[in-house]
Amino acid sequence: MFVTALAWSQDASPDRIKALENELKQQRRTLRDYGGLIRYGSENTELPPPARGEDRVIFFGDQITEYWNRGRDQFFPGKPWINRGIAGQTTDQMLIRFRQDVISLHPKVVVILAGLNDIAGLHGAPSSEETILDNLTSMAELGRANGISVVLASLTPICNCYSKSGARERWQERINELNELIEKYCSQSRAIFLDYFGAMAEDGNLKKDLTSDGIVPNQAGYAVMAKLAEEAVAQALKRGVQ
């Protein structure tokens, strides 16, 4: 009875109630806008069409993409490259907003980095690697059908550098499996494979000096990614859509 009473008092605390209310609010918001169309919907309509000769590139993904230029005004200063990352999104959500946030902006290249939140089961049961690849494939095909060169990035590695999480160890195995599938798909589809993982991992783990939380890259991590992304985009622009 004591345990039950303690549990009840904890459950009914104002902080707990506030936390649950906030969680409910977030869930409602997700339900109303599952694809996240609101996030960039208005901003997209304010972007003029690409100028003649402009090499517009869209970086499309989850928190790893969204936080790339956090705290800075510009994303890849001097380049017409546009960040369309939304933290916490899974690939099925991204598929919903692919037309609005990529196709409608008429880029020459899209760089897609996605799948980690699917593996983490952020919206329920974790998706299988094949399901994630299905969604990535759909995005790649939609891009190509609209004259957009597709760069598919490997998932970035993670580490237990700042915590001891059994879940992360399980995710690491699945990240490797998904990356193999993505690379294989690219080799068969002529999408360009962008291997962040190989450059950022050490013994399968995200290098500690490239992250502050074990998942999202820090400034040093993004610097590594930027160099690789620039090479992949240059390759995609040179190759064009085939």
Next chain:
Amino acid sequence: MNRSLVAILAALGSVAALASDWLTDGKDPQRTNWQKDERIFSPANVKDTKLLWKVELGNEPRQMHSLFVPLIVERVNTSSGPKEILIETGVSDNIYAIEAETGKVLWKKHFSSSYTPPANARGGGILCPGGITATPVIAPTSTQGKYTLYVASWDGSLHQLNVADGEDIAAPAKFMPPNGKPYALNLYKGALYTHTAQGCGGNPNMVYIFDLATGKVGNWGPAGGGMWGRQGPAIGSDGTMYTGTGDGNFNPEIGAFGNGIIGIKQNPETKTAELTDYYGPSNAAWLWKRDLDMQVTPVIFPYKGKELMADAGKECRVYLMDTGSIGGDDHRTPLYRTPLICNEDVNFASAGIWGSMASWQDSKGTRWVLTPFWGAKHEEFKAPLEYGEVEHGAIAAFKVEEKSGKYQLTSAWISRDMNRAEPPVIANGIVFSYGSGEDTDQAFPDVGLEDTIEHRIPGSTHATLYALDAETGKELWSSGDQIKSWNHWSGISVANGRVYLGTFDGTLYCFGVKK
């Protein structure tokens, strides 16, 4: 001029200066909603506000509409002496004249109509209730104490009535096609202005300008996007009327002006209505996609030698414009655009800015712009003064400022939560506003879009009137649960220590302080 004549003229002048009327929706042609002539209400005594009277008028609601904003004339010469008279409009083609002091109905006029809407027209439903949908307008005549009421009835006729007794002053004249949905009439220099929306009665959405001298009617349509600012158009000093446009394509090259703001002026020679200016928000395509109409009556006011205008829409931003060129050279650039105040979830029905704006100037010369909004405050929008969490709506107040030649709206305060905050009125340092209590939801998880009275009337509760300190937004008084019903698409008016509000059940309430 002899001294006694000067004394008489001075006395008449002071009477006129002290007259506290509300002759048009929004108080004046500029739709400031500012009762400059209030002398009885004050921040010190408003806490003593009481229900002075209420009267059941017997107006039959149509859909969710019932009573519109009461108009007020302080001194009307009647057969039984001068009286302060309210003109209350009921949607079922009813006009009531009410004695302001007592709530007694002095006369009632009903406009009969034998018109039957065409079978293939959009009709019925909440958006097309039929009946009178435009708050009338009152004008003084050349005879002191005699006023003319201009009303657009359901059949599209313009009626001119004597406020004293309701008698026709002139024969009804054709104003617009029948069964449309005009919004509050505005009167400026001998012409009546209105606009229509929702395509009611199968009619196109148009601006109508009735020239009183010639009886000619000019009209103009934005080819997409009805105009449904609740208080009708606002009119600038050069006679241009401005209004927001609803959902539709914004593409001036093909004559489409949806989701924007238009300026229309009467041609003095031909009396036709002509487009003179327009503005399209840079994200107009997004507004159209997500049903975020620019459906708010603007407010126009002087500021440092310019004439400025503020307007808004369901997206929940306020735009500040110069009537000299409302969208700048490219018609897409206002003087200033606020961040989102509310509507984080992009809700087309129960969030955003609805109705009309307000503006006033305090004794220190600070110019204020006020807006009501529905729904929760945007998490990232902050004001220096806030009064608790806003979940259902509130009033947001801004100061107009010029910094280094740039104009801006600086957030000053956000009121307490109000259940669907409605357009505010400023009177002698007080902001009066109310939560309508209306259930505004139009879509439901189980049935989808279901904008019907069967869903919305049972969900509506009751209106609550609030008095706020105009400089701080602090609550000074509220009507609590004294108002028993709610209202839809209505408003309040204030004069002579009294504030008026009509409700869905046909009751007109008068709250005030004893003189």
